[in-house]
Amino acid sequence: MLKSLNFAEFRQKARQAIEQRVRIITAGLSIAELRALLRGEPPTEKPNPRYRVHVTSFLFHIRPKFYMRGSTIFTHTFRLGFFTMFFFVVELMTGLILMIYYTPSPSEAYGSILNLMSNVPYGKLLRDLHRLGAEGMVIFTALHMLRTYLTGSYKKERSFTWLTGVVLLLVTLFLSFSGYLLPWDQLAYWAVTIGTSMADAAPLFGKELNLLLRGAPDIGAGGLLRFYLLHVILLPLLAIWMISIHYYKVAREHGISLPAKFEEDDLPKDVVKEAKRRVDYLPDLFTHELFLTSLGLFVLVVLTAFFYSAPLENIANPQQTPLDTKAPWYFWWLQGMLKLGDKTLMGIILPTLIFGLLFAVPYIDRNPYRQAYKRPIAVALGLLATLAILTLSYMGLPEYGIETPAAARIIQDLAPEEGLGELRAVPFEQLRPGFYQVNVDEPANLCPELDFGCPDLEAVFAEFSERVNRAAEAGQLPDVEAVLVIEEWQADLVKVTPRIVWSDPETGVQKSYERHIFLHRDRDRDE
């Protein structure tokens, strides 16, 4: 039996079988061809099997066959569109896993995040990736838009690409915003309460729209479920649909635009010809994309593993409005606008106009040229708009334009209701019980019994003293007396009471403001 087995023949058969399998999996590429591909060698067969792949394989069918050399120049696209897509895929992957651990109900949601952080290996990393990826996607989408605007790539046949792009910008913003609510912490709850209350100001159907979003007059179980479904089903599907159209226009119809100088300047023929030379998808664009993907993954993992922690505040409390409520940063501009006028005008009508204008950019701008110096007004307007967005964002910060009474402001900055603040950053050992009076106790040598003193506590006390005195000089806090009380409250727990007593500048009545902050030893203050 054994003797009759022809070994050479068997090997050949096996090789054939493997070859056949590989060709099926790679949609027609042989092993030798694969190797040549990765090495950057010319195709091994005729006709070029690398083109056939674009017909036989779905995934390659939706990729471009080639781009022109000039349009792949790095400083033309900065690969911004590619990285936007990269972040979107990262969000899909991490989001799918997060869904396993998440329960969309007010009583469970926050707990499920805590559980993710304390019981799921890589749980924190996943959450950080998903959060950072979301921020990355918003940033890169905006930059990508800015780039296509400045290179004039939205003109003529690419008008529709731009249009789908603006839809994608909206979808990206709403994706991010709808995800914001899901951890059900104070930050999320109040940002979204404010956000949806904007819908309330819409003319005609504002009340109904708000109700539709929240599912009830206040955000509760219904609202959370609605945001969850928006976040995991409707908006991702919409994004996939729109990206497909957007990318189809780029990859299969128009290609990436050539840098304008190759089309508009009188460059030597051979330079233009070189710029228009084809760069094939396989292998050049493909390997480049692989490289960019590994680079992106590397940077993301390094950032999340060592530097970035997604914020998680206290559990949402509808009864307690935090002193400073803040929209996510990509909506600060809107918050800034709201400070300038009434809700309907600034929150609904103007933003609608702005996005309407964005949609219409290719149809308003009839200037046929794309180079910056040939369209100075468009470029100036673009830069001006960018500046306006940045300024408005600055004005959107809670520090800007909202008058918080001086005493409350000082104590809030020292120990914010949500987030870390300087006081919470003081190591537990340095929180020595005591009665530290501003202008009576020097902010130095406060804890002689500690070997290394308590520099962080002293710094906090110095800051407190200084701000109280500054406010007193400015006339906001006449006859001020301020004190920082630290009491041992339980084993490993201290109670810190910053208290400011002053007489009201107008009525002369004595007023006082204080906050009780409990700090536990195990509360890891490094994270």
Next chain:
Amino acid sequence: MRVQLQIFLGTLLLAVTGVILVVVGFTEEERMARFERYQKAQAIEVGAALFEINCRGCHGLRGEGIPGLAPPLNDAYFFTERLNEVGWQGSLEDYIIATVSTGRQVSTRPDRYPGAGTPAMPTWSDRFGGPLRDDQIEAIAAFILNWETTAVNGVELATLPAPAQESDDPVARGQAVFEANGCVGCHTIEGVSSGTVGPNLTKIGETAAERVDGLTAEEYLRESILTPSAYVVEGYDDLMPKNFGDTIPADDLADLLAFLLAQK
């Protein structure tokens, strides 16, 4: 050549990324444990703040209890004996959560605390009409349980001398006395407290003079506080603690009376 360089770099980056992930994986166990400690610490902090807002009126600022009003929660008895006394099978944490959630309609020690006919402690869970969510009650339980070390080992935490609140207004000082001695747990004064065991004192400055013939408002109030049984307001039981004469110094008592007389 360029293609190969990208493949090489890409592979290198992926490998490094993989190594980072493995390293992170090795520290995950510790990270999760750390987060759990952090989470518990945070619950204690949150619970401490909630206790101060909701419970100190009856159970005292530091859980030391108020005689005649509510039992201590920070003493060794509570941590070692109490479960046997009431015959509770589960853990102390469960006992606290269950008691606080549902409140206590009938006192288990009516001789010492209110709760014969009137509820001893209101319900707290919003499932039963109370003001607190379950996660908040769990946080309070974590805070109460954190008294165990000091209670069982008999550790006395140093308390600071009361912050010198130099107010020259006796009414303001009197309010502080009113808040510090548990009166707030039983009496309502609009804007100050919301207890329901004893009469509403919002207008006591007016009614005090008419209570007992021959006693001025101030004399009546002094008597009500020092010897509450001498005159029991109609519709109420004689539940007010009888030892304020021992616990409230004379100066404070004068301020307290000024404060009560000002309630008109």
